[in-house]
Amino acid sequence: MGGDVALDPxxxxxxxxxxxxxxxxxxxxxxxxxxxxxxxxxIAHEDTFYLTSKAYLYxxxxxxxxxxxxxxxxxxxxxxxxGARLLDYGCGIGSDGLLLLEAxxxxxxxxxxxxxxxxxxxxxxxxGLQAPIHDLKKGVPDGYDAAYAFDVIEHVPDAFAFLGxxxxxxxxxxxxxxxxxxxxxxLHHELPIRELLRYVAGHKxxxxxxxxxRSHLVLYEPERAGxxxxxxxxxxxxxx
Numbered sequence: 001m002g003g004d005v006a007l008d009p010x011x012x013x014x015x016x017x018x019x020x021x022x023x024x025x026x027x028x029x030x031x032x033x034x035x036x037x038x039x040x041x042x043i044a045h046e047d048t049f050y051l052t053s054k055a056y057l058y059x060x061x062x063x064x065x066x067x068x069x070x071x072x073x074x075x076x077x078x079x080x081x082x083g084a085r086l087l088d089y090g091c092g093i094g095s096d097g098l099l100l101l102e103a104x105x106x107x108x109x110x111x112x113x114x115x116x117x118x119x120x121x122x123x124x125x126x127x128g129l130q131a132p133i134h135d136l137k138k139g140v141p142d143g144y145d146a147a148y149a150f151d152v153i154e155h156v157p158d159a160f161a162f163l164g165x166x167x168x169x170x171x172x173x174x175x176x177x178x179x180x181x182x183x184x185x186x187l188h189h190e191l192p193i194r195e196l197l198r199y200v201a202g203h204k205x206x207x208x209x210x211x212x213x214r215s216h217l218v219l220y221e222p223e224r225a226g227x228x229x230x231x232x233x234x235x236x237x238x239x240x
Contacts, residue, residue, distance in 0.1 A: 003082040003103030005073045009065040012095065016061045019122055032058040040187060049187075050155075051114045057093060060116060063151070064095035071211050072150045073099060076174050079207060079219060080105075084145035089166050090152035091133075094120035101129050108144070110134040144170035151215075154178045154188045159196060167222035172206065179214035 017024045028035050032055075039055040040046075050056070063069075073096060080086070082104035088097035091109040093116045101107045111117050113135050124131055134140045147170035149162075156162045159177075166173045177197070180190045197216060204221035211217055 003077060003100075003105065005070065005077060005099040005103050007064075007067050007070055007099065009067070012061050012065045015123055015126065016057060016119075018126070019119055020057075028055065028058045029062055032062040046187065051112060054115050056116060057119055060093045060095070064093070068212065069096060069150045071209075072096075072148075072174075072176060072215075072217055075207060075209060075217060076100075076146070076148055076219065077103065077105075080146050080172065085143070087140070087144040087147040087166075087170055089140075089147050089149045089169075090155070091120065092116045092152075094123060096148070096150055097131070098123060098127065098129070101131060102127075108132045108134065108141075110136055110140045112136050140165075140169060142169040146170050146172040146174055146219075148174040150174075150176055151178065154191055157189060159189075159191055160199065163196075163199070170222075172219060172221055174217070174219040176211070177216040177218070179216075181214060 013029065016029070035055050036059045039053055040049055043049045043052070077100070083106065085106045086097070086100060086108070088094065088100075088107055088109045091097055091111045094109055097107040097109055108131055109117075109120060110133070117133060121133060147166040149166065153159050153162050153175055154177075163173065163175065166175070177191050177193050178188070179193060180188065193216060197218070200218045200220050203223060205218065206221060207217075207219040209217045
C-alpha cells in the first residue's frame with residue numbers, strides 16, 4: 001500500500017560522525033547505554049536530561065541502527081498509503097520519519113526543542129529534504145492522516161494523556177506498548193499494558209501485533225471528539 005522503508009545502518013553512523021565532527025567518539029556509540037546511564041545519573045532530573053542531553057544522540061542512533069523499529073514502520077506503511085500526511089510524535093533524531101519521507105510520505109515532526117531536534121534539522125538539510133518540525137511547547141497542528149510514536153510512550157509519565165494528544169491530531173494513531181524486562185533503561189516508565197490495550201479496544205482497532213515478544217503494536221481510529229469531549233478527556237486525564 002505504502003512505499004518501502006529500507007534502513008541503512010551505515011548511514012545512521014556516518015551522519016552522526018559528520019554532525020559531531022571532531023567530537024565524535026566511536027566508543028560512545030558502541031557503549032551508548034553505559035554513557036547514557038552515567039549522564040542520567042549526573043543530571044538527575046529527567047526533563048532536564050531530555051532537553052539538554054547530547055549523549056542521547058548516540059543512544060538514539062545506535063537504536064536506529066538495530067532495525068528494531070522496521071517491523072512497526074512496515075505495519076504502518078501496509079495500512080496507510082504513500083502520500084499520506086503523518087505526524088512523528090516525539091520524534092527525537094527523526095530516523096523513523098526520515099525513512100518515511102524517503103518512502104513518499106508527507107511527514108511532520110514534533111518534539112521539544114533539544115539537541116536531538118537540532119540534529120534532525122541538520123539531517124533534513126543534508127538529505128535535501130524539507131519537513132516542518134513542531135515544538136511541543138508551542139503547539140502542534142492537527143488534521144493528520146496518522147500520528148505514530150514507536151518506542152516513545154514508555155518515556156512519558158502519563159501514557160493516557162500522551163495518547164490523547166495524538167488522538168486530537170490524527171485520524172489514525174499507531175503506537176507500541178513495551179512490556180518491561182530486566183535491564184531496561186532508567187528512563188523507561190513501566191506501562192500499564194492491560195489498561196492501555198483495554199483503552200485502545202474501546203476505539204476502532206484496525207490492527208494489533210505482538211512484535212519482539214514484548215512490544216504490543218496497535219493501530220486504531222480514535223473517536224472524533226468535539227470541543228466538549230476534549231474538555232472531558234482532559235479532566236479525566238488529570239484525575240488519573
